[in-house]
Amino acid sequence: MTLLDVRGLSASYGKVQALFDCSFSVGDGEFVALLGANGAGKTTMLRALSGIARSSGTISFDGQRLDARPPEERLRLGIAHVPQGRGTFAEFTVDENLSLGAITLSDAAQVRRDKERWYQTFPRLRERRNRLAGNLSGGEQQMLAVARALMSRPKLLMCDEPSLGLAPAITAEIFEIFKDLHKRHRMTLLVVEQNADLTLQFADTAFVIETGHIVATSPAHEMLHNQDIQKSYLGV
Amino acid sequence: MNSRSLPTFIKVGAAAIALIAPVFLPDFLLFEVCIALSYSIAVLGLNLLMGFAGQICLAQGALFGFGAYVTAYLNAEFGLSPYWTLPAAAVLTAAAGLAVGLPALRLQGLQLAIITFGIAAAFPQALLKFDWLTGGVSGLPIDSLETPAPFAGRPELWLYLVTVACAGVAVLLVSLVLFGDTGRTLRAQRDNAQIAEALGVNLTKVRLWAFGISSALAGLGGGVFAILNGFISPQSFLAAVSINIVIASIVGGTTTITGAFIGGLFIVFVPTWTSDINLALGNVIYGLALIGVMMISGNGVVGLVKKLVCGMLQTTSGNVPSLKSIQGRKQWIALRK
């Protein structure tokens, strides 16, 4: 079943067009990798999907049209976006960050249960729950950003360059968490990465984006072994 | 201040209008224009400081008043001719401005604005406190200018020419500063102080220069204002004057020379016009006009005119060549042929 369906999506940054007529779809429970070089348009794609960048074209999600909706409605419908560079609220405590993640949910008891659940998944966050997010290490901040996104009970979790600036061991840890979310919780994931090799090991499907166009789509394990794509677009 | 600011024909036209203005303006309007010009000189200084050096000073009205009082004091106390008091007003006010500017070097934009606003608010109080120097509430008189024989019939005309000459000196000074290396340095430090400093710009020196020149112009404008009025008192230099000068600077457009004059005329004439429309509602309309101008064009009146002029050029050509880019200019020329 298709969860997200994008048809003819174009987006610009000021006068520079960053995405040209992109179309793709993401199935329910699928782990999708969005790969590409610097400046290819990956981040713009996520920003267009979550509604913080203007775009044209149609975006359908869970049977509903999204393209005219503001970001907060898209979040309510189940799209969570972890922006590049962590995207935590640095001057707020870890606990407040999680509360912010659930700001659209009104059931306080449920929010408390969710917090408990993600504190179990991320025990290091529980230890630091009253610290300011800005004082956490890079890996902890990335975990906090993911946990905060999960607090909104999303159907689709979009993550922009989770490995950016992190040590390989920490990156691996974060991808293990993605895998766990994917396998155990049937979460749909859309992960943007420059680290293609690592991502392809975890993902089901991969798209390659280059100068604003989607240039390749294939199952992840095939792309992992496809020398052509690796050479031309991923610079391996 | 930069060649891109307005088409040259508008600038030339404005200068021409300024020259023939006295022919068709009645005396009282000519006087109002002179007052507006005296403010414009101070606004010009503030543009240098705010638009180019990136420092917001809300004490320009106080410095304007300081210049006015220097002029009046030298004239009343030492009998110095009003002409000779003007350079003195500029120099002494520059010194006063530097005294303000020195601690200001360490302040960021907003903080500087608040501190200088405090100085503007304290200035009239200080004038009252030091009444042995300033004459207190009763103020100080200034001798009227000796009018040369050819203008004896119409001394207002001579006053106008003197004012225009002072404004010309101010424009010349600011142009010299901006079109040289100093201008480039100023813009560099405004856009990014750290990088400019790393490239060898002496921030302290550049900012102090900006403060000094800006204050000198405020003093000159104030001196002219004092001579025009023939009498000054603390009432003429309340904090509102500083605010008005800032409004003039922004409404005109902080990075243009033309804008300083538009701004000066704006703060003198627009409140009068709005009161003419409806006496009781005059300031309500003025407030709305201020907000409206900025809502239509964030870059002030000059920005607005630029927008309109470009819009007209574009509609007549039927195409939309951008005059900014070289390619657009070629296209434009091709279209004219």
Next chain:
Amino acid sequence: MSLFFQLVVSGLASGAIYAALAIALVLIFRATSIVNFGQGEMATFSAYCTWQMINWGVPVWLSLLICLAASFIVGIIVFRSFIQPLIGAPIEAMVVVTLGLFVLFQAVTMWIWGADQRAFPSIFPDGGIAIGGVQVRISALGTLLALAIAALSIGLVFRFTRLGLSMRASAYDRTKSMLVGIKVQRMLMLGWGLAAVIGMIAAVLIAPRLLLSPTMMTPILFYGLAAATLGGWDSPFGAVVGGLLVGVAESLGGSYLPMVGAELRIVVPIALTLIILLVKPVGLFGSYKVTKL
């Protein structure tokens, strides 16, 4: 010594009013990075509305409540009509627009009620009580109490409620707030409304002392600005401390420094603010964000 305490108490009472205005300024600055030069005049307008209702025979407390609500709405209207369309405009444009608000509200007040001064009833009983040999006016205590209640309730709302958390987050980072689903524009709007309410509290507290006039808050505005600068522009707590410091400094300086005297006592808070900024450029409780006006 008794004079000293007397001066401190009266300084604190004025300081509480400066603090209230500073809180309003800081709320708006945090939410929209704008210094609202029109805040004081908006407050004066609200105070006039209250006066008018009291004059019509409406009970004082009811008038206050109705006008607090009305101020909230006025704040929202101002935001919606003049500020929201300009979000993202050059900062100079914002400065002129808030100066325009200053002119506009003063003119509207002048137009409706004229320039005459009017007596504004004090909400506190007359008289004073002696605390340890110092005679303290009840109105001074009441003013401090009102500030304490206002500041405390804002603090509690900000710290412990979902609404407060959303407002703080919107002020901190608009894009990230949008991403977690906060209706940022609505939060900014509420910020303007809340600021207008607190501004009115300041105006109503000072009106009995200064007499109501269209320019009543103009001098207070500077003290509010100084207090906000002193405390740090992004800290409401700093605004309270800054306001009280400015009030006490003004009161003591005006009496103990013969050079300054009553006429020039405005110099004391300027000097104090300047000194503190030279030592700590972001203010006492401000954070190290670059503030470019």
